């Protein structure tokens with residue numbers, strides 16, 4: 001926790017959710033959890049009110065990113081982003097959407113400017129942002145667009161990975177309706193997603209030869225084309241192309257038998273064709289300690305694996321493990337030389 005270490009930027013996320021609680025509780029437990037220095041981009045007024053609700057007596061200091069690491073040992077550094085907000089835990093408010101979005105973009109700009117070593121996002125309410133015209137399905141796609149804007153010319157094709165101690169998964173399609181999945185799953189999409197996953201597992205996570213297991217789409221991976229043809233006509237050719245490129249890839253695997261303990265020993269990461277195919281097992285096995293990490297970006301971004309949990313906001317009755325793991329993972333990814 002040295003003061004010379006560049007801090008992580010934490011975007012506060014949905015003000016009415018548990019994001020503020022997580023930031024406060026994580027800072028309050030920073031020593032026990034061995035957390036790297038971070039600052040929050042959000043609203044200091046709301047954080048102070050939320051701290052009061054949680055019965056936390058701590059110092060919150062409004063500051064700038066360059067001073068945050070030096071202050072972290074004694075106070076929670078907050079870089080005021082947007083106006084003061086009323087603290088209404090659990091109550092969705094349309095008027096806070098611009099502050100939520102501004103905190104994400106300003107944090108990315110801090111990373112680009114060399115003021116922060118990486119970004120950890122606290123959960124947003126996607127539907128609340130959509131209502132105000134936010135056109136991205138989630139952080140993942142928004143961060144891809146911000147990368148293109150702030151790192152012109154750098155490759156930026158974001159890939160979502162949920163990484164836990166026992167299971168790492170990547171959804172090939174993310175937040176799209178289930179009925180659109182079969183058309184969205186193409187050979188090119190699978191190949192591109194798998195290549196980015198393998199490259200980042202190698203260069204950023206230290207896997208010499210990442211072993212990727214690819215799910216089929218249909219029950220029993222299509223049963224030789226008799227229960228759906230996508231497994232045979234799309235996923236198999238994608239796997240063949242990936243093998244031709246020298247990647248260690250197996251599949252298409254029936255998803256129902258891919259996640260039990262013995263099967264998990266056979267791969268490093270699973271690529272699934274749709275969100276719930278791989279996020280259900282990932283969150284079932286590792287809800288408390290998995291991290292959502294975005295691959296394929298020119299900067300580090302992690303996040304807890306859960307959402308806003310409105311009903312728990314302001315109660316203090318929450319787990320902070322996933323957020324703590326997100327901070328530690330971002331620190332490792334941002335400073336590979338130290339680990």
Ligand SMILES: NC(=O)C1=CN([C@@H]2O[C@H](COP(=O)(O)OP(=O)(O)OC[C@H]3O[C@@H](n4cnc5c(N)ncnc54)[C@H](O)[C@@H]3O)[C@@H](O)[C@H]2O)C=CC1
Pocket residue numbers: 018122123124125126127139292303304305306307308309310311312317318319320
């Ligand atoms: N990275 C992000 O910004 C994410 C945002 N979301 C958003 O969160 C909102 C709510 O989504 P849900 O599907 O209800 O998922 P959720 O993760 O907020 O809640 C699911 C269940 O887990 C519990 N839970 C979640 N986090 C917890 C924690 N830290 N400690 C203890 N219990 C916890 C909740 O109380 C609830 O019972 C949605 O608007 C969604 O878009 C969801 C996932 C990720």
Ligand SMILES: NCC(=O)COP(=O)(O)O
Pocket residue numbers: 137138139140141279292303
């Ligand atoms: N289900 C994961 C999730 O919703 C996280 O999405 P993102 O906001 O990190 O893109």
